[in-house]
Amino acid sequence: xxxxxxxxxxxxxxxxxxxxxxxxxxxxxxxxxxxxxxxxxxxxxxxxxxxxxxxxxxxxxxxxxxxxxxxxxxxxxxxxxxxxxxxxxxxxxxxxxxxxxxxxxxxxxxxxxxxxxxxxxxxxxxxxxxxxxxxxxxxxxxxxxxxxxxxxxxxxxxxxxxxxxxxxxxxxxxxxxxxxxxxxxxxxxxxxxxxxxxxxxxxxxxxxxxxxxxxxxxxxxxxxxxxxxxxxxxxxxxxxxxxxxxxxxxxxxxxxxxxxxxxxxxxxxxxxxxxxxxxxxxxxxxxxxxxxxxxxxxxxxxxxxxxxxxxxxxxxxxxxxxxxxxxxxxxxxxxxxxxxxxxxxxxxxxxxxxxxxxxxxxxxxxxxxxxxxxxxxxxxxxxxxxxxxxxxxxxxxxxxxxxxxxxxxxxxxxxxxxxxxxxxxxxxxxxxxxxxxxxxxxxxxxxxxxxxxxxxxxxxxxxxxxxxxxxxxxxxxxxxxx
Ligand code: DUC
Ligand code: ZN
Ligand code: ZN
Numbered sequence: 462x463x464x465x466x467x468x469x470x471x472x473x474x475x476x477x478x479x480x481x482x483x484x485x486x487x488x489x490x491x492x493x494x495x496x497x498x499x500x501x502x503x504x505x506x507x508x509x510x511x512x513x514x515x516x517x518x519x520x521x522x523x524x525x526x527x528x529x530x531x532x533x534x535x536x537x538x539x540x541x542x543x544x545x546x547x548x549x550x551x552x553x554x555x556x557x558x559x560x561x562x563x564x565x566x567x568x569x570x571x572x573x574x575x576x577x578x579x580x581x582x583x584x585x586x587x588x589x590x591x592x593x594x595x596x597x598x599x600x601x602x603x604x605x606x607x608x609x610x611x612x613x614x615x616x617x618x619x620x621x622x623x624x625x626x627x628x629x630x631x632x633x634x635x636x637x638x639x640x641x642x643x644x645x646x647x648x649x650x651x652x653x654x655x656x657x658x659x660x661x662x663x664x665x666x667x668x669x670x671x672x673x674x675x676x677x678x679x680x681x682x683x684x685x686x687x688x689x690x691x692x693x694x695x696x697x698x699x700x701x702x703x704x705x706x707x708x709x710x711x712x713x714x715x716x717x718x719x720x721x722x723x724x725x726x727x728x729x730x731x732x733x734x735x736x737x738x739x740x741x742x743x744x745x746x747x748x749x750x751x752x753x754x755x756x757x758x759x760x761x762x763x764x765x766x767x768x769x770x771x772x773x774x775x776x777x778x779x780x781x782x783x784x785x786x787x788x789x790x791x792x793x794x795x796x797x798x799x800x801x802x803x804x805x806x807x808x809x810x811x812x813x814x815x816x817x818x819x820x821x822x823x824x825x826x827x828x829x830x831x832x833x834x835x836x837x838x839x840x841x842x843x844x845x846x847x848x849x850x851x852x853x854x855x856x857x858x859x860x861x862x863x864x865x866x867x868x869x870x871x872x873x874x875x876x877x878x879x880x881x882x883x884x885x886x887x888x889x890x891x892x893x894x895x896x897x898x899x900x901x902x903x904x905x906x907x908x909x910x911x912x913x914x915x916x917x918x919x920x921x922x923x924x925x926x927x928x929x930x931x932x933x934x935x936x937x938x939x940x941x942x943x
Contacts, residue, residue, distance in 0.1 A: 464488060465502035467901050469860065472513035474852050475828045477837035485513065487858040490900030495854060506896065508862050514832050515851050516551025516582075516859035516897060517813050520839035521644070521701055521725060521776035523805065524555040525575045529621070532803055533788040535781040535879045538579035539914045541809060544878035546904040546912050548810035549894035551582050551859035552849050552920070554839070556614060558589035561621060565590065565601040569610060573919070580917030582899045583859070585845060587644065588613040591622045593632050602635050609921025611844050612642040614701070617683045618650040618751070629690055637696035642842060642925040644699045644725075647683035647708070648675055648752055657800045666798035668745030672735035672753040674799065680752045681707035688715040688722055697721035697925075699842065702778050704730045704752040705759030709766050716771070723842065725774040728808050728815050729754050730763045732885055746790040748884050750780065751804045764825055767834065774842060775834040777812040780805020781880045807880040811871065815885065817863065817892040844923030858901035865892040877910055 467487040474481050474495070486494030486502065522545075525537040536544065545553050557572035559565045565588060572586060588605065590597065590613050602613075613636075615629055616622040624632065629645075636643045657674040660666065665673070684700055688711060691698040700712060703726045715722040733754035738745035748754060766772045782803040783789035793801050813835055820826040826834070840850025847856050869875075869890050873883040897905040904912035 467504040468502040472508040477833035487901040515836045518839040522779035540879040542580040544810040549813040549861040578915040581912030611922040614644040616646040618648040640924040645687040669739035671799040677707040684708040699723040705755040706762035777808035779809040818890040841926040862896040864895040867893045
Protein backbone atom coordinates (compact mmCIF):
# COMPACT_ATOMS: atom_id res chain seq x y z
CA UNK A 462 0.00 0.00 0.00
CA UNK A 463 1.18 3.51 -0.80
CA UNK A 464 2.36 5.61 2.10
CA UNK A 465 -0.81 7.31 3.38
CA UNK A 466 -0.79 11.05 3.91
CA UNK A 467 -4.35 11.25 5.16
CA UNK A 468 -6.87 8.78 6.51
CA UNK A 469 -10.53 9.60 6.99
CA UNK A 470 -11.69 7.08 9.59
CA UNK A 471 -15.12 5.57 10.25
CA UNK A 472 -16.72 6.97 7.12
CA UNK A 473 -20.08 5.89 5.81
CA UNK A 474 -18.95 6.28 2.21
CA UNK A 475 -21.79 6.96 -0.19
CA UNK A 476 -21.44 6.70 -3.95
CA UNK A 477 -24.08 6.62 -6.67
CA UNK A 478 -23.77 2.83 -6.55
CA UNK A 479 -23.43 1.81 -2.92
CA UNK A 480 -22.93 2.68 0.74
CA UNK A 481 -20.14 1.14 2.82
CA UNK A 482 -18.46 1.69 6.16
CA UNK A 483 -14.75 2.16 5.64
CA UNK A 484 -11.67 4.26 6.17
CA UNK A 485 -10.47 6.28 3.18
CA UNK A 486 -6.73 6.51 2.58
CA UNK A 487 -5.26 9.37 0.55
CA UNK A 488 -1.82 9.90 -1.00
CA UNK A 489 -0.79 12.52 -3.56
CA UNK A 490 -4.30 13.94 -3.59
CA UNK A 491 -5.87 10.67 -4.69
CA UNK A 492 -7.80 7.91 -2.97
CA UNK A 493 -5.38 4.98 -2.68
CA UNK A 494 -7.04 2.76 -0.07
CA UNK A 495 -10.56 1.89 1.05
CA UNK A 496 -11.01 -0.56 3.91
CA UNK A 497 -11.17 -1.14 7.63
CA UNK A 498 -8.32 -0.35 10.02
CA UNK A 499 -6.04 1.39 7.52
CA UNK A 500 -2.52 2.17 8.83
CA UNK A 501 -1.85 5.40 10.66
CA UNK A 502 -1.24 8.50 8.54
CA UNK A 503 0.31 11.88 9.30
CA UNK A 504 -3.12 13.48 9.11
CA UNK A 505 -6.20 11.75 10.47
CA UNK A 506 -9.82 12.91 10.33
CA UNK A 507 -12.42 11.00 12.31
CA UNK A 508 -15.66 11.05 10.32
CA UNK A 509 -17.31 9.27 13.28
CA UNK A 510 -20.01 7.47 11.30
CA UNK A 511 -20.88 10.46 9.18
CA UNK A 512 -21.77 10.27 5.51
CA UNK A 513 -18.78 10.90 3.29
CA UNK A 514 -19.62 11.64 -0.32
CA UNK A 515 -17.81 12.64 -3.48
CA UNK A 516 -17.49 16.41 -3.64
CA UNK A 517 -20.16 18.17 -5.63
CA UNK A 518 -19.63 18.78 -9.33
CA UNK A 519 -21.52 21.92 -10.35
CA UNK A 520 -22.03 21.41 -14.06
CA UNK A 521 -23.66 24.77 -14.68
CA UNK A 522 -22.46 28.02 -13.16
CA UNK A 523 -21.33 31.39 -14.47
CA UNK A 524 -18.21 33.04 -13.07
CA UNK A 525 -16.60 36.25 -14.31
CA UNK A 526 -18.37 35.84 -17.63
CA UNK A 527 -17.80 38.92 -19.80
CA UNK A 528 -20.94 41.07 -19.88
CA UNK A 529 -21.87 44.16 -21.88
CA UNK A 530 -20.64 47.07 -19.68
CA UNK A 531 -21.48 48.29 -17.15
CA UNK A 532 -23.11 44.95 -16.29
CA UNK A 533 -20.73 42.81 -14.22
CA UNK A 534 -20.88 39.44 -12.56
CA UNK A 535 -20.27 39.68 -8.83
CA UNK A 536 -18.22 36.49 -8.55
CA UNK A 537 -14.93 35.74 -10.23
CA UNK A 538 -13.04 32.45 -9.96
CA UNK A 539 -11.76 33.37 -6.50
CA UNK A 540 -15.01 34.26 -4.74
CA UNK A 541 -17.06 31.79 -6.77
CA UNK A 542 -14.89 28.76 -6.02
CA UNK A 543 -14.51 29.83 -2.37
CA UNK A 544 -18.27 29.89 -2.05
CA UNK A 545 -18.59 26.55 -3.85
CA UNK A 546 -16.07 24.87 -1.54
CA UNK A 547 -17.84 26.12 1.59
CA UNK A 548 -21.03 24.47 0.32
CA UNK A 549 -19.42 21.13 -0.55
CA UNK A 550 -18.68 21.56 -4.25
CA UNK A 551 -15.19 20.58 -5.39
CA UNK A 552 -15.43 20.98 -9.17
CA UNK A 553 -17.09 23.78 -11.12
CA UNK A 554 -17.74 23.96 -14.84
CA UNK A 555 -18.45 27.57 -15.84
CA UNK A 556 -18.70 28.87 -19.40
CA UNK A 557 -16.15 30.36 -21.78
CA UNK A 558 -18.60 32.50 -23.73
CA UNK A 559 -17.97 33.45 -27.35
CA UNK A 560 -19.17 36.95 -28.22
CA UNK A 561 -20.64 37.37 -31.69
CA UNK A 562 -17.75 38.19 -34.04
CA UNK A 563 -15.18 36.68 -31.65
CA UNK A 564 -13.16 33.56 -32.32
CA UNK A 565 -14.11 30.66 -30.05
CA UNK A 566 -10.43 29.93 -29.35
CA UNK A 567 -9.97 33.56 -28.26
CA UNK A 568 -12.94 33.24 -25.90
CA UNK A 569 -11.42 30.13 -24.31
CA UNK A 570 -7.98 31.77 -24.02
CA UNK A 571 -9.50 34.84 -22.39
CA UNK A 572 -11.40 32.67 -19.93
CA UNK A 573 -8.19 30.87 -18.92
CA UNK A 574 -6.66 34.24 -18.10
CA UNK A 575 -9.65 35.06 -15.91
CA UNK A 576 -9.31 31.77 -14.02
CA UNK A 577 -5.51 31.64 -13.74
CA UNK A 578 -4.29 31.74 -10.15
CA UNK A 579 -7.71 32.39 -8.66
CA UNK A 580 -9.60 29.12 -8.16
CA UNK A 581 -9.35 27.18 -4.89
CA UNK A 582 -10.99 24.02 -6.31
CA UNK A 583 -10.66 22.32 -9.68
CA UNK A 584 -12.46 23.59 -12.72
CA UNK A 585 -13.23 22.68 -16.30
CA UNK A 586 -14.83 24.79 -19.02
CA UNK A 587 -17.95 24.49 -21.10
CA UNK A 588 -18.12 26.81 -24.07
CA UNK A 589 -21.00 29.01 -25.25
CA UNK A 590 -21.21 29.02 -29.04
CA UNK A 591 -22.90 32.24 -30.15
CA UNK A 592 -21.35 32.63 -33.61
CA UNK A 593 -20.93 29.33 -35.46
CA UNK A 594 -19.08 30.65 -38.48
CA UNK A 595 -17.63 28.21 -41.03
CA UNK A 596 -14.23 28.59 -39.31
CA UNK A 597 -15.73 27.79 -35.92
CA UNK A 598 -17.60 24.76 -37.25
CA UNK A 599 -14.81 23.41 -39.40
CA UNK A 600 -11.67 24.21 -37.40
CA UNK A 601 -12.12 25.71 -33.95
CA UNK A 602 -14.86 23.58 -32.47
CA UNK A 603 -13.37 20.22 -33.53
CA UNK A 604 -9.93 21.30 -32.26
CA UNK A 605 -11.30 22.52 -28.93
CA UNK A 606 -13.28 19.30 -28.45
CA UNK A 607 -10.05 17.32 -29.01
CA UNK A 608 -8.25 19.61 -26.54
CA UNK A 609 -10.60 18.90 -23.61
CA UNK A 610 -13.52 21.29 -24.08
CA UNK A 611 -16.13 18.67 -24.86
CA UNK A 612 -19.40 20.41 -24.01
CA UNK A 613 -20.99 23.63 -25.12
CA UNK A 614 -24.18 25.55 -24.61
CA UNK A 615 -26.41 26.99 -27.29
CA UNK A 616 -29.09 29.57 -26.61
CA UNK A 617 -32.48 29.84 -28.28
CA UNK A 618 -33.02 33.26 -26.68
CA UNK A 619 -31.03 36.41 -25.66
CA UNK A 620 -30.20 38.65 -28.64
CA UNK A 621 -26.44 38.60 -28.05
CA UNK A 622 -26.24 34.81 -27.75
CA UNK A 623 -29.09 33.14 -29.60
CA UNK A 624 -28.65 30.90 -32.61
CA UNK A 625 -31.11 30.39 -35.44
CA UNK A 626 -32.59 26.93 -35.93
CA UNK A 627 -30.23 26.32 -38.87
CA UNK A 628 -27.23 27.31 -36.77
CA UNK A 629 -28.28 24.94 -34.00
CA UNK A 630 -28.46 22.12 -36.55
CA UNK A 631 -24.95 23.01 -37.77
CA UNK A 632 -23.59 22.85 -34.26
CA UNK A 633 -25.38 19.59 -33.44
CA UNK A 634 -23.85 18.06 -36.54
CA UNK A 635 -20.36 18.77 -35.20
CA UNK A 636 -21.30 17.46 -31.76
CA UNK A 637 -22.61 14.25 -33.27
CA UNK A 638 -19.51 13.64 -35.34
CA UNK A 639 -17.05 14.45 -32.56
CA UNK A 640 -18.99 13.09 -29.56
CA UNK A 641 -19.47 16.38 -27.68
CA UNK A 642 -22.39 17.22 -25.38
CA UNK A 643 -24.64 20.14 -26.31
CA UNK A 644 -26.51 21.95 -23.55
CA UNK A 645 -29.59 23.83 -24.73
CA UNK A 646 -31.20 26.93 -23.23
CA UNK A 647 -34.74 26.37 -24.47
CA UNK A 648 -36.96 29.45 -24.58
CA UNK A 649 -38.60 30.98 -27.66
CA UNK A 650 -36.90 34.35 -28.30
CA UNK A 651 -39.60 35.92 -30.47
CA UNK A 652 -42.40 35.07 -28.05
CA UNK A 653 -40.42 36.63 -25.19
CA UNK A 654 -39.66 39.78 -27.22
CA UNK A 655 -43.30 40.14 -28.29
CA UNK A 656 -44.70 39.57 -24.80
CA UNK A 657 -42.12 41.87 -23.18
CA UNK A 658 -42.95 44.69 -25.59
CA UNK A 659 -46.67 44.40 -24.89
CA UNK A 660 -46.12 44.28 -21.12
CA UNK A 661 -43.83 47.32 -21.02
CA UNK A 662 -46.05 49.32 -23.43
CA UNK A 663 -48.98 48.80 -21.07
CA UNK A 664 -46.97 49.97 -18.05
CA UNK A 665 -46.25 46.49 -16.69
CA UNK A 666 -42.52 46.79 -16.17
CA UNK A 667 -42.01 45.71 -12.52
CA UNK A 668 -39.87 42.61 -11.80
CA UNK A 669 -42.94 40.40 -11.44
CA UNK A 670 -43.71 40.80 -15.15
CA UNK A 671 -40.46 39.03 -15.97
CA UNK A 672 -42.33 35.79 -15.19
CA UNK A 673 -45.30 36.85 -17.35
CA UNK A 674 -42.96 37.56 -20.27
CA UNK A 675 -41.62 33.98 -20.30
CA UNK A 676 -44.58 31.71 -19.46
CA UNK A 677 -44.34 27.93 -19.56
CA UNK A 678 -45.50 27.49 -23.21
CA UNK A 679 -42.53 29.59 -24.34
CA UNK A 680 -40.19 27.08 -22.69
CA UNK A 681 -42.32 24.08 -23.75
CA UNK A 682 -42.22 25.03 -27.43
CA UNK A 683 -38.46 25.56 -27.48
CA UNK A 684 -37.89 22.35 -25.56
CA UNK A 685 -39.89 20.43 -28.15
CA UNK A 686 -38.02 22.16 -30.98
CA UNK A 687 -34.64 21.30 -29.47
CA UNK A 688 -35.76 17.68 -29.06
CA UNK A 689 -36.80 17.63 -32.71
CA UNK A 690 -33.37 18.86 -33.79
CA UNK A 691 -31.69 16.20 -31.63
CA UNK A 692 -33.91 13.54 -33.17
CA UNK A 693 -33.19 14.71 -36.71
CA UNK A 694 -29.46 14.41 -36.12
CA UNK A 695 -29.66 11.48 -33.69
CA UNK A 696 -27.44 13.21 -31.16
CA UNK A 697 -27.77 13.42 -27.36
CA UNK A 698 -28.56 16.84 -25.89
CA UNK A 699 -29.01 18.15 -22.37
CA UNK A 700 -31.88 20.56 -21.75
CA UNK A 701 -30.66 22.87 -18.99
CA UNK A 702 -32.51 24.65 -16.17
CA UNK A 703 -35.90 22.99 -16.73
CA UNK A 704 -38.47 24.93 -14.73
CA UNK A 705 -41.68 22.92 -14.60
CA UNK A 706 -44.28 20.46 -15.77
CA UNK A 707 -44.78 21.54 -19.37
CA UNK A 708 -41.13 21.20 -20.40
CA UNK A 709 -40.88 18.01 -18.33
CA UNK A 710 -43.76 16.48 -20.35
CA UNK A 711 -41.83 17.10 -23.56
CA UNK A 712 -38.68 15.56 -22.12
CA UNK A 713 -40.48 12.47 -20.86
CA UNK A 714 -42.22 12.10 -24.20
CA UNK A 715 -38.84 12.16 -25.94
CA UNK A 716 -37.24 9.81 -23.45
CA UNK A 717 -40.20 7.44 -23.93
CA UNK A 718 -39.41 7.39 -27.65
CA UNK A 719 -35.91 6.23 -26.84
CA UNK A 720 -34.21 9.53 -27.63
CA UNK A 721 -31.08 10.49 -25.67
CA UNK A 722 -32.55 13.61 -24.11
CA UNK A 723 -30.91 14.51 -20.82
CA UNK A 724 -32.25 17.11 -18.43
CA UNK A 725 -31.03 19.42 -15.70
CA UNK A 726 -32.90 21.36 -13.06
CA UNK A 727 -31.77 23.82 -10.40
CA UNK A 728 -32.67 24.92 -6.85
CA UNK A 729 -34.71 27.93 -8.02
CA UNK A 730 -37.34 25.60 -9.49
CA UNK A 731 -37.73 23.74 -6.20
CA UNK A 732 -37.52 26.58 -3.72
CA UNK A 733 -38.83 29.71 -5.49
CA UNK A 734 -42.07 30.57 -7.26
CA UNK A 735 -43.17 33.50 -9.43
CA UNK A 736 -44.62 35.00 -6.22
CA UNK A 737 -41.05 35.68 -5.11
CA UNK A 738 -40.79 38.17 -7.98
CA UNK A 739 -44.04 39.79 -6.85
CA UNK A 740 -42.89 41.43 -3.61
CA UNK A 741 -42.88 45.01 -2.37
CA UNK A 742 -40.52 47.50 -3.93
CA UNK A 743 -37.88 46.24 -6.29
CA UNK A 744 -36.88 43.19 -4.24
CA UNK A 745 -38.45 40.83 -6.77
CA UNK A 746 -35.41 41.57 -8.97
CA UNK A 747 -33.44 39.30 -6.63
CA UNK A 748 -35.26 36.31 -8.11
CA UNK A 749 -35.20 37.35 -11.78
CA UNK A 750 -33.71 34.42 -13.68
CA UNK A 751 -34.60 32.57 -16.85
CA UNK A 752 -36.60 30.49 -17.22
CA UNK A 753 -38.46 32.07 -14.29
CA UNK A 754 -39.63 30.16 -11.23
CA UNK A 755 -43.24 28.94 -11.74
CA UNK A 756 -45.76 27.89 -9.04
CA UNK A 757 -46.12 25.33 -6.27
CA UNK A 758 -47.69 22.73 -8.59
CA UNK A 759 -44.69 23.05 -10.91
CA UNK A 760 -42.26 22.79 -8.00
CA UNK A 761 -43.88 19.44 -7.23
CA UNK A 762 -43.47 18.31 -10.84
CA UNK A 763 -39.78 19.17 -10.65
CA UNK A 764 -39.42 17.16 -7.42
CA UNK A 765 -41.24 14.28 -9.13
CA UNK A 766 -38.80 14.53 -12.05
CA UNK A 767 -35.85 14.27 -9.68
CA UNK A 768 -37.37 11.25 -7.96
CA UNK A 769 -38.40 9.38 -11.13
CA UNK A 770 -35.20 9.85 -13.09
CA UNK A 771 -36.35 12.40 -15.69
CA UNK A 772 -33.55 14.66 -14.47
CA UNK A 773 -29.94 13.55 -14.61
CA UNK A 774 -28.20 16.56 -13.13
CA UNK A 775 -28.93 19.13 -10.47
CA UNK A 776 -26.85 22.29 -10.97
CA UNK A 777 -26.90 25.76 -9.49
CA UNK A 778 -26.96 27.95 -12.62
CA UNK A 779 -25.15 30.39 -10.33
CA UNK A 780 -25.30 33.70 -12.25
CA UNK A 781 -24.25 36.27 -9.66
CA UNK A 782 -25.37 39.90 -9.83
CA UNK A 783 -25.44 42.20 -6.83
CA UNK A 784 -28.84 43.63 -5.93
CA UNK A 785 -27.97 47.12 -4.79
CA UNK A 786 -25.55 47.86 -7.59
CA UNK A 787 -25.74 49.71 -10.93
CA UNK A 788 -23.64 46.88 -12.46
CA UNK A 789 -26.17 44.37 -11.12
CA UNK A 790 -29.91 44.34 -10.61
CA UNK A 791 -30.12 48.15 -10.62
CA UNK A 792 -28.58 48.39 -14.07
CA UNK A 793 -29.45 51.69 -15.77
CA UNK A 794 -31.48 53.10 -12.87
CA UNK A 795 -32.75 52.47 -9.36
CA UNK A 796 -35.62 50.31 -10.60
CA UNK A 797 -35.11 49.33 -14.24
CA UNK A 798 -37.92 47.81 -16.29
CA UNK A 799 -37.80 44.02 -16.11
CA UNK A 800 -36.26 43.49 -19.60
CA UNK A 801 -33.16 45.38 -18.40
CA UNK A 802 -32.66 43.49 -15.13
CA UNK A 803 -29.70 41.11 -15.44
CA UNK A 804 -30.96 37.53 -15.45
CA UNK A 805 -29.55 35.22 -12.84
CA UNK A 806 -29.33 34.40 -9.17
CA UNK A 807 -26.59 33.06 -6.90
CA UNK A 808 -26.63 29.43 -5.75
CA UNK A 809 -23.21 27.75 -5.82
CA UNK A 810 -22.89 27.47 -2.05
CA UNK A 811 -26.50 26.61 -1.24
CA UNK A 812 -27.12 23.99 -3.99
CA UNK A 813 -26.05 20.93 -2.00
CA UNK A 814 -27.34 21.89 1.47
CA UNK A 815 -30.77 22.76 0.00
CA UNK A 816 -31.12 19.45 -1.84
CA UNK A 817 -29.67 17.41 1.03
CA UNK A 818 -31.98 19.03 3.60
CA UNK A 819 -35.19 19.08 1.58
CA UNK A 820 -34.54 16.07 -0.66
CA UNK A 821 -32.66 13.50 1.44
CA UNK A 822 -33.75 14.94 4.81
CA UNK A 823 -37.43 14.62 3.91
CA UNK A 824 -37.06 11.19 2.28
CA UNK A 825 -37.94 12.40 -1.22
CA UNK A 826 -34.67 11.10 -2.66
CA UNK A 827 -32.14 8.72 -1.19
CA UNK A 828 -28.46 9.29 -0.51
CA UNK A 829 -27.36 7.58 -3.70
CA UNK A 830 -29.73 9.62 -5.85
CA UNK A 831 -28.34 12.72 -4.20
CA UNK A 832 -24.77 11.76 -5.10
CA UNK A 833 -25.78 10.80 -8.64
CA UNK A 834 -27.62 14.07 -9.34
CA UNK A 835 -25.09 16.41 -7.80
CA UNK A 836 -21.75 14.74 -8.53
CA UNK A 837 -21.55 11.44 -10.42
CA UNK A 838 -23.88 12.22 -13.31
CA UNK A 839 -22.43 15.64 -14.11
CA UNK A 840 -18.94 14.11 -13.92
CA UNK A 841 -20.02 11.42 -16.40
CA UNK A 842 -21.97 13.81 -18.59
CA UNK A 843 -18.96 16.07 -19.03
CA UNK A 844 -16.21 13.46 -19.22
CA UNK A 845 -14.64 13.96 -15.78
CA UNK A 846 -15.54 10.55 -14.36
CA UNK A 847 -14.02 8.58 -12.60
CA UNK A 848 -11.41 11.17 -11.65
CA UNK A 849 -14.30 13.23 -10.27
CA UNK A 850 -17.73 12.16 -9.06
CA UNK A 851 -16.99 9.01 -7.08
CA UNK A 852 -15.15 7.46 -4.16
CA UNK A 853 -12.88 4.84 -5.70
CA UNK A 854 -9.21 3.88 -5.78
CA UNK A 855 -7.48 6.29 -8.15
CA UNK A 856 -10.14 9.01 -7.97
CA UNK A 857 -9.19 12.47 -6.76
CA UNK A 858 -9.76 12.79 -3.00
CA UNK A 859 -12.52 15.37 -3.50
CA UNK A 860 -14.72 14.51 -0.55
CA UNK A 861 -17.40 15.99 1.65
CA UNK A 862 -18.04 14.88 5.22
CA UNK A 863 -21.65 15.80 5.89
CA UNK A 864 -23.16 17.01 9.13
CA UNK A 865 -26.76 15.94 8.63
CA UNK A 866 -27.86 17.20 12.02
CA UNK A 867 -26.97 20.81 11.41
CA UNK A 868 -30.11 22.90 11.93
CA UNK A 869 -29.87 26.41 10.58
CA UNK A 870 -31.86 29.23 9.06
CA UNK A 871 -30.11 30.33 5.91
CA UNK A 872 -28.83 33.87 5.82
CA UNK A 873 -26.64 35.67 3.31
CA UNK A 874 -24.31 36.73 6.13
CA UNK A 875 -22.99 33.19 6.44
CA UNK A 876 -22.27 32.72 2.72
CA UNK A 877 -18.93 33.30 0.98
CA UNK A 878 -19.92 34.61 -2.43
CA UNK A 879 -19.61 38.26 -3.39
CA UNK A 880 -23.35 38.79 -3.83
CA UNK A 881 -25.28 41.02 -1.42
CA UNK A 882 -28.24 38.67 -1.06
CA UNK A 883 -29.39 35.07 -1.29
CA UNK A 884 -32.81 34.30 -2.78
CA UNK A 885 -33.08 31.57 -0.14
CA UNK A 886 -32.85 33.90 2.90
CA UNK A 887 -34.65 32.37 5.87
CA UNK A 888 -35.08 28.85 4.48
CA UNK A 889 -34.50 26.20 7.15
CA UNK A 890 -31.80 23.62 6.55
CA UNK A 891 -30.88 20.44 8.37
CA UNK A 892 -27.54 19.65 6.77
CA UNK A 893 -24.30 21.39 5.83
CA UNK A 894 -20.85 20.07 4.96
CA UNK A 895 -18.68 19.64 8.06
CA UNK A 896 -15.52 19.26 5.97
CA UNK A 897 -14.80 19.70 2.26
CA UNK A 898 -11.58 18.24 0.86
CA UNK A 899 -10.16 19.03 -2.56
CA UNK A 900 -7.50 16.54 -3.69
CA UNK A 901 -6.99 15.62 -0.05
CA UNK A 902 -6.65 19.18 1.26
CA UNK A 903 -9.20 20.69 3.62
CA UNK A 904 -10.77 23.74 1.95
CA UNK A 905 -13.68 24.10 4.36
CA UNK A 906 -14.40 22.88 7.85
CA UNK A 907 -16.59 24.03 10.67
CA UNK A 908 -14.04 26.67 11.55
CA UNK A 909 -14.42 28.29 8.16
CA UNK A 910 -12.86 28.61 4.75
CA UNK A 911 -9.41 26.99 4.52
CA UNK A 912 -8.76 27.17 0.80
CA UNK A 913 -6.07 29.07 -1.04
CA UNK A 914 -6.74 30.93 -4.28
CA UNK A 915 -4.71 29.41 -7.08
CA UNK A 916 -4.52 25.83 -5.77
CA UNK A 917 -7.41 24.80 -8.04
CA UNK A 918 -6.37 23.14 -11.31
CA UNK A 919 -7.86 23.28 -14.76
CA UNK A 920 -9.10 19.82 -15.78
CA UNK A 921 -9.58 18.81 -19.39
CA UNK A 922 -12.81 16.98 -20.09
CA UNK A 923 -12.92 13.65 -21.88
CA UNK A 924 -15.78 12.72 -24.15
CA UNK A 925 -19.10 12.53 -22.32
CA UNK A 926 -20.31 9.10 -21.25
CA UNK A 927 -23.64 9.34 -23.14
CA UNK A 928 -21.84 9.49 -26.48
CA UNK A 929 -22.39 6.20 -28.29
CA UNK A 930 -22.13 4.86 -31.84
CA UNK A 931 -24.98 6.30 -33.86
CA UNK A 932 -27.23 3.76 -35.61
CA UNK A 933 -27.87 4.44 -39.28
CA UNK A 934 -31.50 3.53 -39.39
CA UNK A 935 -33.55 6.42 -40.76
CA UNK A 936 -33.69 7.58 -44.32
CA UNK A 937 -32.96 11.27 -43.74
CA UNK A 938 -29.92 10.38 -41.65
CA UNK A 939 -28.73 7.88 -44.21
CA UNK A 940 -29.18 10.50 -46.93
CA UNK A 941 -27.02 12.88 -44.89
CA UNK A 942 -24.44 10.18 -44.32
CA UNK A 943 -24.99 10.28 -40.56
N1 DUC B 1 -30.46 32.44 -17.20
C1 DUC B 1 -29.53 32.02 -18.05
O1 DUC B 1 -29.85 31.56 -19.12
N2 DUC B 1 -28.25 32.10 -17.72
C2 DUC B 1 -27.81 32.66 -16.55
C3 DUC B 1 -28.82 32.97 -15.58
C4 DUC B 1 -30.20 32.93 -16.02
O2 DUC B 1 -31.08 33.33 -15.32
ZN1 ZN C 1 -29.43 29.38 -19.81
ZN1 ZN D 1 -26.89 29.49 -16.99
